[in-house]
Amino acid sequence: MLQRMLIDKMENRILVGIVMFLGTMLLVGWVAINENARMASFERQFNARSIERGAELFAANCATCHGEDGRGINGRAPGLNSPHFFGYDYLAGVDRQISALQSEITALENELISLAEEIVDEDTSDVRAQRIEERIEEINTTLNGDDNLDSQIATLEEERMAVVNQLQPATANQYPVELTSDGVEYEPSRLNQIGWGGTLESYVVTTLIHGRPGSINYWPQAMVSWSDRTGGPLRDDQIQDITNYILNWDKGEDWTIDDVLAVQQYSIVPVDPRVAGPPREAVEPAGTDVVAITEEIAGLTGDSARGESIYNNAQPSETGSLLGCSGCHAGGLVAPATEEQWDNIPVERLTLPQFEGYTREQYIVESIVNPGAYLAPGYGNAMPGDFGTRMSAQDIADIIAYIATYSEE
Numbered sequence: 001m002l003q004r005m006l007i008d009k010m011e012n013r014i015l016v017g018i019v020m021f022l023g024t025m026l027l028v029g030w031v032a033i034n035e036n037a038r039m040a041s042f043e044r045q046f047n048a049r050s051i052e053r054g055a056e057l058f059a060a061n062c063a064t065c066h067g068e069d070g071r072g073i074n075g076r077a078p079g080l081n082s083p084h085f086f087g088y089d090y091l092a093g094v095d096r097q098i099s100a101l102q103s104e105i106t107a108l109e110n111e112l113i114s115l116a117e118e119i120v121d122e123d124t125s126d127v128r129a130q131r132i133e134e135r136i137e138e139i140n141t142t143l144n145g146d147d148n149l150d151s152q153i154a155t156l157e158e159e160r161m162a163v164v165n166q167l168q169p170a171t172a173n174q175y176p177v178e179l180t181s182d183g184v185e186y187e188p189s190r191l192n193q194i195g196w197g198g199t200l201e202s203y204v205v206t207t208l209i210h211g212r213p214g215s216i217n218y219w220p221q222a223m224v225s226w227s228d229r230t231g232g233p234l235r236d237d238q239i240q241d242i243t244n245y246i247l248n249w250d251k252g253e254d255w256t257i258d259d260v261l262a263v264q265q266y267s268i269v270p271v272d273p274r275v276a277g278p279p280r281e282a283v284e285p286a287g288t289d290v291v292a293i294t295e296e297i298a299g300l301t302g303d304s305a306r307g308e309s310i311y312n313n314a315q316p317s318e319t320g321s322l323l324g325c326s327g328c329h330a331g332g333l334v335a336p337a338t339e340e341q342w343d344n345i346p347v348e349r350l351t352l353p354q355f356e357g358y359t360r361e362q363y364i365v366e367s368i369v370n371p372g373a374y375l376a377p378g379y380g381n382a383m384p385g386d387f388g389t390r391m392s393a394q395d396i397a398d399i400i401a402y403i404a405t406y407s408e409e
Helices: 002-008 010-061 092-119 126-144 149-173 190-194 200-210 213-217 236-247 257-262 290-298 304-311 326-332 338-349 360-369 393-404
Strands: 177-180 183-186
Touching: 010 236, 092 126, 092 149, 126 149, 149 177, 149 183, 149 257, 200 236, 290 360, 290 393, 304 393, 326 338, 338 360, 338 393, 360 393
Parallel strands: none
Antiparallel strands: 177 183
């Protein structure tokens, strides 16, 4: 019976075809309407998973230098969870307002000149002259009245300076805002600072793939290549995961003053040592012979103030290297705490059989030039192994003198 109703009769077959066609069109339309939303949802889920994987990879590979929270480690490596890294300009809003008022002043002054020329024209009617005089009075009130544009600009300039003053504490960690005799020097964007013409994403990916070998000139260790293309440990998809995790720190327009002050270390403008200043007098590196270095520094006078500067990355060693010791040792982040070392050496280290006959000085010398000889419990081997080529004996003597200032003896 169903066959006779739907198939045998031509009219019914036509009706079934029309219904199926309309159903197909409705289905296609529904899919088309919802495809963008479906793809957007899929992309969000994909990115979320990528960010989660990136967080794990960052903690395992990057946090030792850039900090667990991505805000950098002083003297060791710059923060990436940073308004400067994402190019946030704390002065942009007030600068736009000042610029708009200055443009308005220029436009009104030009209009005054034009009106003054017109009012003296013999062909100007009395009615037109009256209107011109009224307009001139309006402009003069705007330019010279109680709430004139110049006073508004002055108020904004005070607001601007207040923001600059709030940013000043961050300059201790190299945030690029500086008060000069000519005003304020400020570069809010890391990409502008280094002249990068691409996107922030391309900058992160490129840095991870190729590294920054030249960064040894201004950081204790060069940024190495992390890509398996060049012998590193990470695949391209893992590099993208880390990139997505870093980019997820961007707060857009919601960065605050607290954020800028929370960063422990800002980026440094790359310096080419060949043009950074006058030629440096050649200094013999300390080398790696622990006994010989210990004997040499015994005849030197250590300068604790200079040692502190070298230790805290405030000045280079005699060979021209920034060492950034405090980046790992300050607070015991990734190496034994600075303030505990001098007094702990004789009671915790020199009691071990392998250090029989060692003095404090010899132990510190060996820790500097041969850090893999002994690893303090609870810490990995994060100490660079090339300090013997980047420091002189005097540098080591100065740092030892600085460490000794923490003694309670």
